[in-house]
Amino acid sequence: MKKIALLSMDVEEWYHLDYITQRESDFSMMDGLDCFLELAGKRGVPTTLFILTGLLKNIRDKLALAVRSGHEISLHGTEHKRPLQMTLQEFENDCFEGVQAIKDELGIVPAGYRASCFSLDRDRLNILKDKIGVEYDSSRINFDNHPLYGSIDMCGFEKKSECLYTSANFSEFEMPTVNILGKKLPISGGGYLRIFPWWFLSVLIKRYIRKHDLFSVYIHPFEMSCKTPPNVSELDNKTNFRFKYNIKSVPSKMEKLIELLKSEGYEFMTYKQAHEYFSASEKEL
Numbered sequence: 001m002k003k004i005a006l007l008s009m010d011v012e013e014w015y016h017l018d019y020i021t022q023r024e025s026d027f028s029m030m031d032g033l034d035c036f037l038e039l040a041g042k043r044g045v046p047t048t049l050f051i052l053t054g055l056l057k058n059i060r061d062k063l064a065l066a067v068r069s070g071h072e073i074s075l076h077g078t079e080h081k082r083p084l085q086m087t088l089q090e091f092e093n094d095c096f097e098g099v100q101a102i103k104d105e106l107g108i109v110p111a112g113y114r115a116s117c118f119s120l121d122r123d124r125l126n127i128l129k130d131k132i133g134v135e136y137d138s139s140r141i142n143f144d145n146h147p148l149y150g151s152i153d154m155c156g157f158e159k160k161s162e163c164l165y166t167s168a169n170f171s172e173f174e175m176p177t178v179n180i181l182g183k184k185l186p187i188s189g190g191g192y193l194r195i196f197p198w199w200f201l202s203v204l205i206k207r208y209i210r211k212h213d214l215f216s217v218y219i220h221p222f223e224m225s226c227k228t229p230p231n232v233s234e235l236d237n238k239t240n241f242r243f244k245y246n247i248k249s250v251p252s253k254m255e256k257l258i259e260l261l262k263s264e265g266y267e268f269m270t271y272k273q274a275h276e277y278f279s280a281s282e283k284e285l
Contacts, residue, residue: 001281003209004274005266006173006216007258008048008138009036010114010190011059014222016052016080017243018117020232027230030059032221035251037066039224043258045268050076050114050138050218053101060105072270073102074112075134082119091124095132111272114218115139118175122153129170136171136275138216142184160278162212171275175216178204189218194246198253202260209264214274217257223250 014020014029033049040047049066051073056063063073075098077083083091095113102110113134115124120139128134140152154172157165163174175188186192187204209215222229229244261268269277 001213002277003213003264003266004215004277005261005268006048006138006214006271006274007040007045007268008050008114008216008218008271009033009224010050010052010076010116010218010220011055012052012076012080012116012220013055014220014225014229016116018080018082020234025230027227029222029225029227029229030055031226032224033059033062035224035226036219036221036254037062037069037071039251039254039258040071041069043255043262045258046070046072046270046273047268048072048074048112048271050074050112051102051110052076052078052080053098053105054079056101056105063106067106067108070270072112072272073106073108073110074114074271075099075102075110076114077116080116082117083115083124084119084121088123088127092127092131095128099132110134111275112136112138120152122155125152125172129167135169136173136271138173138175138271140165140172141175141186141188142177161214163214163216164278166278169279171278173214173216173271173274175218176208176212178208180204188216190220190223191242193217193219193253193257194223194250195242198249198256201253202256205257205260206264209261209266215261215266217254219250219254223247224254 015025078098118139118141154165157167165172177184177186
């Protein structure tokens with residue numbers, strides 16, 4: 001079996017963060033998408049872009065170019081509302097609307113989904129698998145300490161590796177965590193990549209990847225942006241600090257992480273490519 005790395009971006013604006021309630025601004029940090037794709041291109045790495053479809057019209061040309069460059073487009077929802085805040089019918093409608101928007105704007109049928117804030121449960125996973133018809137999901141993270149994350153019961157799925165579950169040609173990709181003093185700690189990107197110093201994070205990642213053959217990384221445009229995040233008046237000082245802390249370190253950390261994974265023999269794939277690879281491997285057994 002190959003060692004596979006999955007690099008992805010949740011394509012949303014800075015103001016879509018869950019602790020920010022004012023969801024409109026003329027100030028954009030979407031240049032972080034350009035920086036991310038430039039880095040991926042320089043390193044020859046295909047990526048998966050989980051798109052918030054409310055932004056599609058503004059970034060359609062960038063996404064079309066990304067697709068021509070070998071990147072994958074998947075669904076992140078329409079307006080960054082957590083699925084667990086929706087009824088099952090509202091969630092189903094939101095997914096159908098998002099899929100249709102990607103079809104209309106890009107002529108692509110998205111193969112996968114990631115929930116805002118990893119906010120998903122088994123009922124909503126079943127909707128994705130059985131009604132929306134996507135081939136994979138990437139919304140599972142084993143980290144109970146975060147108040148917004150959901151919990152997905154994987155009963156009936158086969159655990160193929162530390163972070164991969166499959167059932168009837170459907171894959172659930174879990175985000176990696178490590179055990180520290182009996183506690184789970186995410187090492188998969190986002191705020192964890194931004195806040196932890198590289199020396200500490202690299203030790204944890206090396207410990208993980210030398211034991212496992214699948215590693216997923218995710219990031220957001222605002223964390224790759226060349227701009228300075230704005231002060232948000234509705235946030236207290238602690239939350240404003242957390243929003244901005246160490247953000248300028250992310251691009252160099254991403255480059256180091258890509259090089260680390262390559263040096264350990266990992267091959268980068270899109271999520272769809274990885275799903276197809278594992279599905280084909282299973283049929284050969």
